Amino acid sequence: MDHKLYIETPIYSSHKLKREQQKNIFYKLDCYQPTGSFKIRGMEELCRFHFEKGKKNFIASSGGNAGYSLAYVGKHIGVKVKVVVPKTTSAFMINKIANLGAEVEVYGNVWDEAHRYAQKISEETGAVYVSPFDDPLLWKGHSTIIDECAKQIQQPDKIVVSVGGGGLLCGIFEGMKKNGWKSTQVITTETTGAASFYKSWQAKEIIELEEISSIATSLGAKKIAEKSLELASHFNVKPITVSDKEAIDASFNFLDEYNVIVEPACGAALSVPYFYPELITENETVLVIVCGGANTEIKTLLSKK
Numbered sequence: 001m002d003h004k005l006y007i008e009t010p011i012y013s014s015h016k017l018k019r020e021q022q023k024n025i026f027y028k029l030d031c032y033q034p035t036g037s038f039k040i041r042g043m044e045e046l047c048r049f050h051f052e053k054g055k056k057n058f059i060a061s062s063g064g065n066a067g068y069s070l071a072y073v074g075k076h077i078g079v080k081v082k083v084v085v086p087k088t089t090s091a092f093m094i095n096k097i098a099n100l101g102a103e104v105e106v107y108g109n110v111w112d113e114a115h116r117y118a119q120k121i122s123e124e125t126g127a128v129y130v131s132p133f134d135d136p137l138l139w140k141g142h143s144t145i146i147d148e149c150a151k152q153i154q155q156p157d158k159i160v161v162s163v164g165g166g167g168l169l170c171g172i173f174e175g176m177k178k179n180g181w182k183s184t185q186v187i188t189t190e191t192t193g194a195a196s197f198y199k200s201w202q203a204k205e206i207i208e209l210e211e212i213s214s215i216a217t218s219l220g221a222k223k224i225a226e227k228s229l230e231l232a233s234h235f236n237v238k239p240i241t242v243s244d245k246e247a248i249d250a251s252f253n254f255l256d257e258y259n260v261i262v263e264p265a266c267g268a269a270l271s272v273p274y275f276y277p278e279l280i281t282e283n284e285t286v287l288v289i290v291c292g293g294a295n296t297e298i299k300t301l302l303s304k305k
């Protein structure tokens with residue numbers, strides 16, 4: 001079975017930002033993936049790899065887009081998926097995952113507890129433990145974003161990408177290397193309360209955050225994948241942080257521009273063209289990775305505005 005579950009997503013150039021700011025902004029619309037986010041790319045790569053080795057059981061501990069994409073891929077490939085989520089996970093997301101036939105177990109008050117419990121089950125049962133961001137198979141899958149972009153547009157001057165645990169970022173770096181885009185600058189975005197990459201990059205070593213305090217829950221990894229920091233040292237990287245308010249406002253701006261809801265995690269990247277015009281000059285081309293996110297109910301988003 002070589003049929004791809006993830007789709008080749010379109011790139012649109014922003015007519016709004018061209019007219020208002022004379023800027024050349026390209027949006028890579030992974031919000032249009034069947035699961036609403038790029039996560040499906042890595043999950044498909046990972047699942048197929050293990051499936052071909054005979055694995056039929058998978059377990060994850062993400063109540064967000066990683067668990068959701070794993071459930072989607074598992075359903076279509078025909079493997080069993082269990083997702084352990086902490087009590088903080090919304091009924092909205094639990095239902096979405098359960099609708100795909102995955103087993104959802106609520107365990108622990110915070111993600112770390114659900115994570116340790118899922119790892120224990122994995123050891124006891126032999127189910128494949130699936131990390132939300134720290135696995136070379138995920139990075140390989142995510143790198144297909146840049147493969148597609150390289151067919152769709154000329155090499156951009158800058159790429160803007162949100163960072164949670166750094167899995168997407170590793171994929172972007174891998175794709176840039178593959179496609180000869182190494183000279184492009186990468187602007188990484190996080191919200192101030194989830195700046196695990198920003199802080200680690202400044203310190204030149206992995207810094208573990210004591211807590212996450214951000215609306216952008218999909219960026220809420222206390223500790224980034226080591227590989228993301230290592231790879232970053234070989235690229236031209238400019239990490240920035242944005243406020244929760246900017247991330248939310250950017251999501252609404254994007255809703256107005258394209259009629260699609262994205263998470264504040266994605267809004268963090270969209271904040272650059274909308275609210276940080278000084279980071280982009282008029283003759284530059286900028287590729288913004290619209291990572292998407294299905295974990296946003298419109299009424300929740302409205303209540304945070």
Ligand SMILES: *Cc1c(COP(=O)(O)O)cnc(C)c1O
Binds near residue numbers: 037039168169266
């Ligand atoms: C997972 C996710 C991120 C962050 O990706 P990492 O690989 O953890 O850095 C950003 N935005 C959305 C919508 C996500 O689902």
